Every structure is written in structure tokens, then in C-alpha cells.
Amino acid sequence: MDLISSADFMQGLAVLLNPNVHMFVLIGAIVGLVFGAAPGLTAPAAIALMIPLTYDMGLETSLALLLGVYCSGYFAGSIPAILINTPGTPGNAATGLDGYPMAQAGQGDRAVAIAIVGSFVGGLVAMVLLASIAPTLAKFALSFTSVEYFSLALLGIVCVAGISQGSLMKGLAAALIGVLVSTVGLDPTSGVPRMIFGIPHLLAGVEIIPALIGLFALSEMLMKSHRNQPVQKVMKTEERMRIGQIFMDFARNKWLALKSALLGTFIGLLPGTGPAIGSWVAYGDALRTAKPGDKYGKGEPKGIIACESANNAVTGGAMVPLLTLGIPGDPVTAILIGALMIHGIEPGPFFIRDYGWLFVAIVLLLFLSNIWMVIIGLLSRGTLAKVVQIPAYILVPVICVMAAAGSFAVVNSAFDVRIVLLFGIVGYLMVRFDFPVAAVVLGLVLGPILESNLRNALIGSQMDPTVFVTRPISLAILIAMVALLLIWKRQAKKQARLTEQVLNDSKKGDET
Amino acid sequence: MSGIFKNPDMVSGAALIVFGAVATALSLDISRGPDIISLPPNFMPLICSVGIVLCGLVLLVRGFTSERAELPMILDRGSAGVAVALGFYFWFFDDLDFRLGTWALVLVIMLVMRCRSWKQLLIVPIATSAIIYVTFRYLFEILLPVWG
Numbered sequence: 009m010d011l012i013s014s015a016d017f018m019q020g021l022a023v024l025l026n027p028n029v030h031m032f033v034l035i036g037a038i039v040g041l042v043f044g045a046a047p048g049l050t051a052p053a054a055i056a057l058m059i060p061l062t063y064d065m066g067l068e069t070s071l072a073l074l075l076g077v078y079c080s081g082y083f084a085g086s087i088p089a090i091l092i093n094t095p096g097t098p099g100n101a102a103t104g105l106d107g108y109p110m111a112q113a114g115q116g117d118r119a120v121a122i123a124i125v126g127s128f129v130g131g132l133v134a135m136v137l138l139a140s141i142a143p144t145l146a147k148f149a150l151s152f153t154s155v156e157y158f159s160l161a162l163l164g165i166v167c168v169a170g171i172s173q174g175s176l177m178k179g180l181a182a183a184l185i186g187v188l189v190s191t192v193g194l195d196p197t198s199g200v201p202r203m204i205f206g207i208p209h210l211l212a213g214v215e216i217i218p219a220l221i222g223l224f225a226l227s228e229m230l231m232k233s234h235r236n237q238p239v240q241k242v243m244k245t246e247e248r249m250r251i252g253q254i255f256m257d258f259a260r261n262k263w264l265a266l267k268s269a270l271l272g273t274f275i276g277l278l279p280g281t282g283p284a285i286g287s288w289v290a291y292g293d294a295l296r297t298a299k300p301g302d303k304y305g306k307g308e309p310k311g312i313i314a315c316e317s318a319n320n321a322v323t324g325g326a327m328v329p330l331l332t333l334g335i336p337g338d339p340v341t342a343i344l345i346g347a348l349m350i351h352g353i354e355p356g357p358f359f360i361r362d363y364g365w366l367f368v369a370i371v372l373l374l375f376l377s378n379i380w381m382v383i384i385g386l387l388s389r390g391t392l393a394k395v396v397q398i399p400a401y402i403l404v405p406v407i408c409v410m411a412a413a414g415s416f417a418v419v420n421s422a423f424d425v426r427i428v429l430l431f432g433i434v435g436y437l438m439v440r441f442d443f444p445v446a447a448v449v450l451g452l453v454l455g456p457i458l459e460s461n462l463r464n465a466l467i468g469s470q471m472d473p474t475v476f477v478t479r480p481i482s483l484a485i486l487i488a489m490v491a492l493l494l495i496w497k498r499q500a501k502k503q504a505r506l507t508e509q510v511l512n513d514s515k516k517g518d519e520t
Numbered sequence: 521m522s523g524i525f526k527n528p529d530m531v532s533g534a535a536l537i538v539f540g541a542v543a544t545a546l547s548l549d550i551s552r553g554p555d556i557i558s559l560p561p562n563f564m565p566l567i568c569s570v571g572i573v574l575c576g577l578v579l580l581v582r583g584f585t586s587e588r589a590e591l592p593m594i595l596d597r598g599s600a601g602v603a604v605a606l607g608f609y610f611w612f613f614d615d616l617d618f619r620l621g622t623w624a625l626v627l628v629i630m631l632v633m634r635c636r637s638w639k640q641l642l643i644v645p646i647a648t649s650a651i652i653y654v655t656f657r658y659l660f661e662i663l664l665p666v667w668g
Contacts, residue, residue, distance in 0.1 A: 061660060177582075181536055181575035188543060188568035195561035198553030202561055203546050226606070233633060235598035401633035402640070405626040406648050408606055412613055413652055417662045422614035429610035433603075440592045441532045459564045467558055 011143045012364035020368025024376070029072045032065075033373060036076020037380040041388070043077070044084025045395040046403060050097045051081025052339045052446070053224040057407070059217050059347050060414040067351045067366070072373050074347050078340055079377040082283055082320055083127035083385065086312075088396050090119045099283025099319040102291040106304060106311030113307055117389065118249045118257075122309050124385035125254055126265060126316030131378035133269035133317075134276065134324020138331075139371045141277075142360065146332040149357035154464035155475050157333075159485040161458040164335050166489050167278060169447055178443045186451020187458065189214050196456075197463060209423040216346050216452055218415040218427040223445050224339075225411045226432025229404045231439055251386060257309055264294060264310055265317045272318030276325020278492070282338035282446065283319035290318030324374060330355050331367060334457065339446040342453040528591055529583030536576025543569035601632035618664040622649040 023029055036058075043054035054077045062070030085096025090107030103123060110119040152160075165187070169179035192203045193213030204210040258265060268290035275286040294314035295304050304311050326337025334356030336342035348355055353363060360367045385392070415428045435445050469475035477483050525531045547569050550562035595603060609616070609625045626645035635641055656662045 064660060175579075177575045177578045178532065181572055181579075184568045184571045184575065185539075188565055188572070191565045191568070195553065197558050198561050200551050200553035200561040202550050202565060203543075230599060230603060230606075233599040233602035233629070234593075235596050235634070399635070401630045401635040402644055404602065404633065405629040405644075408609075408629070409622050409625065409648055409652055412610055413618070413656055413662075413664060416613060416664065417656065417660065420662070422665075425610050425613040429607060432606075432610075437594070440594060441528050441535075443532070455564075462564075463559050 011146055011360045012368065016364030017368050019365035020372060023068045023365075023369040024372055026068060028066075028069045029373070030376070032069045032072035033076040033376045034380050034384075036073040036078075037080040037377060037384050039073075040077040040080030040082075041084045041381070041384060041392060042395055044081040044096045045087040045392045046398055047088040047092065047094050047096060047396060049228065049403065049407065050085065050224065051078060052220075052343060052449075053228055053407075054081050055340055055343045055347075056217065056220040056224045057410050057414050059220075059343065059350070060417045062347060063350060063418065067353070068369060068373075070347060070351070071370060072376075074344060075370070075373045076377045076380065078344070079127075079131055079320065079323055079374065080381045080385070082323055082340075083124065083316065083381055084392065086123040086127070086316055087120055087389075087392050090123065090312075091116055091393055091396050097283065099287050099322070100315070101284065102287045102315040103312055103319075105291070106306070106308045109305070109307035110309070110312075115307070116393070118254070118309070119312055120389045120393070121249050121251075121254045121386060122257055122312045123316045124382055124389065125258055126268075126313045127320035127385075128378055128382040129258065129265045130269040130272055130317035130320035131323060131374065131381070133266065134273040134321040135371060135374045135378070137270075137273045138324040138327050138374070142328050142332050142367065145328060146357055146360040149332050150361070152333075152357060152481070153479075154461040154468060155479050155482045156485065158458060158461040158465050159476060159482040159489075160329075160333055160335055161454045161461060163485055163489045163492075164329075164454050165451060165458065167492060175442075178441075179447050182438065182443045182445070182447035183451040186448040186453075187455035188451075189219070189448075190452050190455025191459065196460065207423075209421070214452075215418065215424055215427060217418050218424040219431045219452060220343055220346070220449060221411050221415050222428040222431025222433075223435040223448060225407055226428055227435030227439055227445065229407050229411075230432065230436040232400045233404050254386075258313070261310055261313050265313050268294065268314040268317040269321040272321030273325035275318070276322035276337050277328050278337070282326070283322040286322040286325075287315040287319040290314040320378075327370065327374070331359050331370070332357060334359070336450060336453055339449050342446075342449050345453055525583070525591065527583050527586055527589035529579045529586060531583075531591060533576045533578070533580030533583055536572050536579060538576075540569050540572030540574075540576055544573065598633055602629050605629055605632065614665045616665065617667040619649050619653050619666065622652065 039054055039058065040051060043049040044051055055074055058073060058077055062073060065073070082097065082099060085100035086103040086107065087096065089095040089100040089104035090111050093104050093108040095101040095104050107119040107123065110116065165183045169176060169183045190213070192210055194201055194211055201211065271290045271293060272283070272286035275289060291311060291314050294310055298304055302308055302310060322338060326341045329335045329337045330341040330344065334345070334354065336345055345355060353359070353366070411428055412425050415424045416422065418424055435448075438445055438448070465475055466473065475482075476486065525534070544566065547562045547565040550565065553561050605625055605628045609621060623645045626648045627641065630641055630644060653664060656664050
């Protein structure tokens with residue numbers, strides 16, 4: 009049985025006939041580029057701020073806007089990484105290792121252009137894999153029960169905690185805080201109120217959109233308001249590259265781009281990962297296969313190709329667990345769950361079967377977003393370099409007002425605005441003490457999935473907890489979870505060594 | 521604070537223990553509800569709370585056995601000013617006129633963050649307030665709080 013019929017396919021294709029869809033993809037791409045390029049603003053913050061605006065929009069147009077932001081936002085974080093050595097998102101940190109030395113050598117424009125085309129290649133490869141893997145996985149997932157879903161949600165939470173930069177304990181604590189917050193409100197089984205402190209607004213639980221806006225947008229703005237921000241010199245991009253030269257760079261390194269994109273996609277497939285892991289793994293692999301004469305860490309274009317192809321490929325990869333299992337692959341897809349739920353659509357194993365046309369539409373919208381990203385990115389790379397220079401004293405108040413107005417707009421509730429404030433403070437403190445905010449978000453989203461499936465699984469097995477290890481798929485997932493934790497632990501050590509080595513080599517090069 | 525806490529891990533650990541302990545007490549306080557064969561309503565909150573306490577303990581011990589390190593500055597004068605302005609604006613959002621409140625907030629934050637261009641101080645607060653209000657009111661048809 010095919011999950012997607014030809015009628016679904018045609019209906020999905022028809023989305024492209026809607027001119028509003030094209031307009032909102034374009035707007036989304038521009039918003040994503042601006043948010044990604046402005047240091048201190050990130051793609052998750054952009055999407056969290058945009059979601060309240062999509063309440064009154066149609067499903068296709070709101071997804072067009074959000075997916076446009078998603079694709080462009082991840083790429084554009086490479087612009088500040090290249091021009092001021094400050095990655096816009098953690099996923100672009102590795103890009104700066106070669107991008108910044110290139111900019112210092114007067115090749116800033118070339119580095120930015122390579123990042124744009126690399127992101128495009130990554131996005132395309134991931135989209136093709138999303139279209140081919142997701143329906144098969146969804147078919148397989150139809151046989152899953154609560155037992156497997158609990159194990160998968162646990163895998164997501166443990167993975168996001170395990171791969172958190174800094175420490176496993178901090179990641180785990182952040183994820184647990186997220187799950188704890190998700191339990192606030194009426195217990196879905198017994199109707200007993202949990203930790204509502206007599207506040208009627210909390211009966212339905214903590215609204216996820218205001219919490220996300222607070223955690224991502226407000227906390228980032230509080231960080232930017234510090235007076236001791238380092239003043240970075242913006243590298244010049246006047247020396248323009250011809251588009252043909254950029255494509256020649258890629259033609260020479262096509263296999264590296266393809267390999268990095270595949271790595272990024274498969275890393276995105278794993279719940280709880282994200283572009284940061286994707287780009288570091290791809291960079292590490294590029295370094296491992298370096299040829300004599302390659303100057304990684306000192307301005308090697310291949311370094312940018314590897315990182316950017318991988319981190320944008322994560323976008324497509326991360327959509328696979330979201331659309332087939334209902335489990336977000338990264339923080340942005342965790343936010344996208346909220347966007348789909350606004351329109352009454354619950355991602356999960358039945359998503360492709362019930363909304364085959366929407367799946368086709370999402371794949372096409374990702375494709376369209378990548379096309380717009382590369383067009384606008386290449387045409388406006390000089391202007392984007394100027395976005396990096398927008399002063400913090402303008403960005404901070406404007407984004408904070410958008411956060412307040414956006415959260416109020418969700419249900420016209422001033423209580424939600426206070427939730428933004430509360431989570432903004434919590435997020436800010438977490439960032440100051442190196443806790444991963446993304447882990448809280450995944451905990452918030454996965455918490456209800458974890459709890460309801462744990463309950464259903466235990467009720468179905470007469471409260472026998474061994475059911476999680478006696479069912480083969482669940483056991484395999486749990487074993488994979490332990491294995492991944494061990495692998496990532498080793499990977500984190502290797503990554504730290506790699507960064508240190510590249511930075512040391514780069515410093516030595518500067519001295520000589 | 522740096523006298524008691526040797527490094528950021530100790531501060532984080534202590535904060536998590538306090539938070540987790542409060543959450544544990546609140547979880548234990550949740551009523552058991554009707555007698556049905558399922559997990560009690562406080563099962564998940566309790567597991568999480570205890571988990572947070574354990575994470576806090578590990579961090580505290582790790583911090584205790586690690587070298588002394590500088591604690592991150594929570595707020596400086598700039599961020600404290602911005603935080604106070606934001607706290608007031610967000611908390612009293614529906615009591616303020618959005619247009620006036622937004623103008624004042626943007627102006628205050630720009631001043632606190634040391635904007636010294638009088639042109640920007642004149643234009644940015646008015647433009648931000650007007651553009652966001654008009655966009656929400658007429659494009660998204662959302663009524664933001666206004667007086668009168």
C-alpha cells in the first residue's frame with residue numbers, strides 16, 4: 009500500500025500554484041537571512057517569533073513562511089561566523105574556522121558565497137532523502153505501539169542531553185526541567201491539577217509558544233544587552249566573486265559536498281541532534297581525508313563546503329523523525345510541531361497516511377525555500393554583510409517588543425506575555441551558566457509524548473515495566489540510545505581536541 | 521558569593537538542588553486522584569524533580585572537587601537596566617497603551633545601551649511602535665492593548 013496516492017501528490021503540487029505561498033516563502037527566506045546574519049539572533053528565535061503571526065494564516069502559507077525562515081536562518085548564521093568570527097548559531101561555529109581566515113585574507117565574499125551554495129547543496133540532498141526515506145519509515149512506524157514511542161521519546165531526550173555542549177549533567181537537568189514544566193496543568197488521565205498554584209491560566213498547562221519565545225528570543229536579547237560585548241571588526245567583502253567561480257569551487261569539491269550533505273542528513277535523522285553536530289562531524293571527516301596542501305583552519309574553502317553542506321542538510325533530516333514519528337529532530341522542528349498543532353495537525357506515524365498531500369507540500373516548500381535562499385543570498389550578500397553591523401541598541405528593543413506583541417497575539421492573553429518574561433529570565437540564567445536551552449525545549453515538547461506513552465504502555469502490560477525490554481524494537485532503541493551516548497561522549501572529546509588543534513595551527517600560522 | 525562557591529558548577533548544582541527540592545515537595549503534594557490502574561498523577565513530576573536534584577548533586581560535587589574558576593557576571597549596569605525596563609513592560613503589558621509603552625521602552629533601552637545618536641533616538645522608538653502596532657492591527661487584525 010502506498011502511503012501517498014497520486015491524488016495526494018497532485019494536491020501537494022497544487023500548493024505551488026498559490027501565489028501567497030511563493031510570497032511567504034520569500035518573506036520567510038528574507039526574515040531567516042536577517043535573523044541568521046544578525047549576531048545574537050538565531051533561526052529558532054525567528055521561528056518562535058513568527059509562529060504567533062501564523063495563527064490567522066492558512067496552513068500552506070504559514071508553513072511556507074516558517075520553512076523559509078528555517079532554511080535561510082540556519083545558513084545565514086555563517087555570515088557573522090565568517091565576517092566577525094562570531095557564529096550566528098552553534099551550527100556555524102565550525103564554518104568560522106576557515107571562513108574567518110578567508111575574510112581576513114580579503115576573501116570574505118568568496119567565503120560567504122561558498123557558504124550559500126554549500127547550504128543549498130545540503131538542503132537539496134536532504135530534501136531528496138526526506139522524500140524517499142520518510143514514507144518508508146512512516147509505513148514501518150505504523151506498527152509501533154506506546155512501548156516503542158516511549159523508548160523513542162526517551163531516546164530523543166537522552167540524546168539531546170548527551171550531545172549538549174558543556175556537560176551531560178547540565179543537558180540532562182535542562183531536559184528534565186523541560187519535562188517537568190510540561191507536566192504543569194491538569195493530569196490528562198485523572199484530571200488532577202498539577203502545580204498550578206491556583207492560577208486558572210495554568211489548568212491547560214504552560215503554553216509552549218510563549219515559553220519558546222522567552223527561552224530563545226528574550227534570553228538572547230538579555231545576553232546582548234551586556235555592556236562588555238566584545239567589539240568585533242567586520243571584515244570587508246568588497247572584493248566580489250563571480251558566480252561562475254563559486255560554482256567552479258563546488259565542481260572541484262562535489263564529492264566532499266555530497267558526502268557532507270549525506271552526513272548532515274543522517275545526523276539530522278537522529279532525534280535530539282542538530283546542525284552543530286552535523287557540521288562538526290562533517291568538518292572532522294573533511295579534516296581526516298585532507299590532502300597534502302589543504303590548509304584547514306587557515307582559510308580552506310573545503311572547510312566551509314563541508315560545514316555548510318552538512319548543517320543545512322540537517323534541516324531535511326530533522327524533518328524525518330518529526331513527520332514520521334512525531335519526535336522532533338532539533339529545536340526548530342520542536343517549534344514546528346507547535347505550528348502544525350495550531351492547524352489541528354499532529355505529526356506522527358499517521359501524518360503521511362492522513363495528510364499525504366501536506367507531506368508532498370512540505371517537501372516542495374523546502375525545495376522552494378532553498379531556491380529562494382540561494383537566489384536572495386547570492387544577490388544580497390553585500391547587504392547581508394551590513395546586517396551584521398546593526399547595533400545591539402536597536403536590535404534588542406525591537407526584538408523584545410516583537411516578542412511581547414507576538415506572544416500576546418497567540419490568544420490575546422497578557423498572562424502569556426508574563427510567561428515569556430519568566431522563561432526569558434530562566435533561559436538567560438541557563439545560558440549564563442552554560443546550560444543548553446534547546447534541551448528544555450525538547451523536554452517541553454517530548455514530555456507529554458513520554459508521559460502518555462509510558463502510561464499507555466504500562467496499562468497495556470498490566471503495569472509490567474519489563475515490556476520495554478521484551479519488545480524487540482523497543483529494546484533495539486534503548487540499546488541504540490546507550491550506544492549513541494557512548495559514541496557522542498567520544499566524539500565530544502575528539503571535537504574539543506580538533507578545535508584546539510585547528511585553532512593552535514591557525515595561531516602558529518598567524519605568528520609566522 | 522565567590523567565597524562559598526568555587527566555580528559556576530557549584531552555583532548551578534546548588535540552584536538545581538534547591539529547585540529540585542521545591543519541585544519534589546510540590547510533586548508529593550499533588551493529590552492521587554481517582555483509584556485507577558495507572559501511574560499516579562505525580563509520577564512524572566516526581567521523577568523529574570528527583571532527577572534534577574541528582575543532577576544538582578553531581579554538579580555540586582564536581583564543582584567542589586574542581587579548580588576555582590571565575591563566576592559569570594549575572595547582570596552588569598546595562599543589562600540590569602534593560603532587565604528592569606523589560607520586566608515592567610512585560611508584566612504590565614495589558615495595563616499600558618501599546619503605542620506609548622513601546623515608544624517609552626525602546627527609548628529607555630536605547631539610552632541604557634548607550635545610543636548617542638539623537639536622530640536614532642528620535643526615529644527608532646516612534647518607528648518601532650508605529651510599524652508593529654499598524655502591522656498587528658491592520659495586517660494580522662490583532663488588537664493590542666490601547667488606552668481609551
